[in-house]
Amino acid sequence: MTPVIQFDGLEVRFGARAVLKQLRGELRGRCIGLLGPNGSGKSTLLNTLLGFYPPAQGTARIFGKDIGTHSRELRGLIGYMPESDAFISNMTGVHFVRYMAELSGLPSAHALERAHEALFYVGLGEVRYRKVGTYSLGMKQLAKLAQAVAHGPKLVFLDEPTNGLDPPARTRMIQLIREIRDSGDMHVVISSHLLRDIDECCDEVIILRNGNIAGICNIEEERRLNRKFLELETHGEDNSFADAVQQLGCECALFGKGRMKVVLPESIEIRELYKIAAQREVQIRRMNYRRDSLEDIFLKAMEEVGARNGSL
Amino acid sequence: MAVYKRSYKPYEGAITSDRWRFLVLTRYGFSGMFDSRLFTGAFVLSFVPFLLAFAMIYFAHSASLRALLQVQGPGPNVGQINNYFFLTFLAVHSWISFLLITWQGPQLVASDLANNALPLILGRPISRTEYVLGKFLVIATLLSVVTWVPMLILFFLNAGLEGNGWLWSHLWLGTAIFLASWMWIAIVGLVALAASAWLKWRVAASAVMLAFFFVGPGFGAAINATLHTNWGHIFDILYAMKLIWVGLFRVPLSTAHDLDMLGIPAWAAWCTVAATCGFCLLLLNRRLKAREVVRG
Numbered sequence: 001m002t003p004v005i006q007f008d009g010l011e012v013r014f015g016a017r018a019v020l021k022q023l024r025g026e027l028r029g030r031c032i033g034l035l036g037p038n039g040s041g042k043s044t045l046l047n048t049l050l051g052f053y054p055p056a057q058g059t060a061r062i063f064g065k066d067i068g069t070h071s072r073e074l075r076g077l078i079g080y081m082p083e084s085d086a087f088i089s090n091m092t093g094v095h096f097v098r099y100m101a102e103l104s105g106l107p108s109a110h111a112l113e114r115a116h117e118a119l120f121y122v123g124l125g126e127v128r129y130r131k132v133g134t135y136s137l138g139m140k141q142l143a144k145l146a147q148a149v150a151h152g153p154k155l156v157f158l159d160e161p162t163n164g165l166d167p168p169a170r171t172r173m174i175q176l177i178r179e180i181r182d183s184g185d186m187h188v189v190i191s192s193h194l195l196r197d198i199d200e201c202c203d204e205v206i207i208l209r210n211g212n213i214a215g216i217c218n219i220e221e222e223r224r225l226n227r228k229f230l231e232l233e234t235h236g237e238d239n240s241f242a243d244a245v246q247q248l249g250c251e252c253a254l255f256g257k258g259r260m261k262v263v264l265p266e267s268i269e270i271r272e273l274y275k276i277a278a279q280r281e282v283q284i285r286r287m288n289y290r291r292d293s294l295e296d297i298f299l300k301a302m303e304e305v306g307a308r309n310g311s312l
Numbered sequence: 313m314a315v316y317k318r319s320y321k322p323y324e325g326a327i328t329s330d331r332w333r334f335l336v337l338t339r340y341g342f343s344g345m346f347d348s349r350l351f352t353g354a355f356v357l358s359f360v361p362f363l364l365a366f367a368m369i370y371f372a373h374s375a376s377l378r379a380l381l382q383v384q385g386p387g388p389n390v391g392q393i394n395n396y397f398f399l400t401f402l403a404v405h406s407w408i409s410f411l412l413i414t415w416q417g418p419q420l421v422a423s424d425l426a427n428n429a430l431p432l433i434l435g436r437p438i439s440r441t442e443y444v445l446g447k448f449l450v451i452a453t454l455l456s457v458v459t460w461v462p463m464l465i466l467f468f469l470n471a472g473l474e475g476n477g478w479l480w481s482h483l484w485l486g487t488a489i490f491l492a493s494w495m496w497i498a499i500v501g502l503v504a505l506a507a508s509a510w511l512k513w514r515v516a517a518s519a520v521m522l523a524f525f526f527v528g529p530g531f532g533a534a535i536n537a538t539l540h541t542n543w544g545h546i547f548d549i550l551y552a553m554k555l556i557w558v559g560l561f562r563v564p565l566s567t568a569h570d571l572d573m574l575g576i577p578a579w580a581a582w583c584t585v586a587a588t589c590g591f592c593l594l595l596l597n598r599r600l601k602a603r604e605v606v607r608g
Binding site: 047050052053072073075076078080082084085086087088089090091099100102103104105106107110114117121133144147149151152179180183185186 | 319324326327330333429431436437438439602603
């Protein structure tokens, strides 16, 4: 399968300052998170992929097409929701989204129909005839999302989509992004410094730091790999219980006072542990799934890059 | 898909031609411009001089109408419908078109820049050149309707009434009308776009437009008075335009001298016009970017 985005030594410079440095890697996820601290180059990367900044060296490919030579064609396939306010205040919501859809190539009548649909879809159906300038911050964010998806792009860039939203509006935005992801028709790239947003939506994440790729991680894969990590708290003969669990084929580590970590192979069910516990008369008082959270992955990537650069 | 089905569906319909997509900008530009009823009214009123000129030409050629109305005195005669008549008419319509564009022209770009909508537009298959072209076409079409289109209608009306090969012997006049109008359209259009791109605020952009066309003459006059020269006129775009028009409309030297139109040579006037256009394009190139680059 062609990668969604492929970096081939991509470097972007503003004057003498390298903002993105020799990026290499591939992203194949349905929903890709772009993580990094402020100033790490997230927005610059999105803008470069949109063709707003020319690469100083190297290139990137979207769906196998070079961003330098196929920029115009690619911009027809992409929807873009910028981080900051972006609207035409004296236009109504439906007029604004229709205008953007027409600029993306939809015929006028289709663009009008899609504008209505997109505004209803994001929850602005009732206010679609109001001027965008009168919308609240949350409504403006939703209007930006509507214009980004109205023309049916293959890939949509969402730059800090939950910026400035209150908790209900944020939940609504995340739900919409997940629906778009699950529709299977569109790939989504979300740039955010909020780990929770990425964690809730994305199946793959690229972490930037100081213009370098600190890590590319398939969150779904990580979740699958770590799914069988169990934290147990037992009461009774925990040594004999641990021996029996190891004989079953599991890795087991004891931490004293009945606490242990168990890695279950795919073939072994959890109820096997209960059976052994019953045989050894050991009480299992607590059992938790434990996996590396996105925060763990993010911090680990930050530390690794920091150690490489000698800055931490 | 009906609007009540609130789930995302991909678009699988037709796509418009990539080459002419910038005309969407023009269409929406017009729509925004004529949203104002006051502006629409002013636009309609701008055709009053055209109707007067139309009547004058017809009146000049119709002895029976003059007799019917029992006009006292000489009235307009055929000889008066000449190059000077068309030059005067162009000057009147140029001022009207200038006021129309000063009123609504700056909003074409300013409304996109005021709330940062430019990245949304340039994030689509539209280049910066096409953006400027699309917006400029709004001004060009509007000004065409007010300047060279009615003037050429009058020109052909006069040719029809004159007969006897007047059209062929005065073809240069038609060309002059067309060229002079387009020169005006280029200057006014580019200044309007550049001012609004630079200031992002429609009212301020309109003020800058007025200042550009009225402060220049004052500055030029001050230089002329201080340095006892005529070269101050190169800062006066209106003077430069008039000088070129006088040449294009073949106004006799004596008349041009009476009009104080011989202050600087024609090439200097052309340089002033070219420099103004170049400066406006430079401003547009610097300001119309999807993203500002902060160089480090």
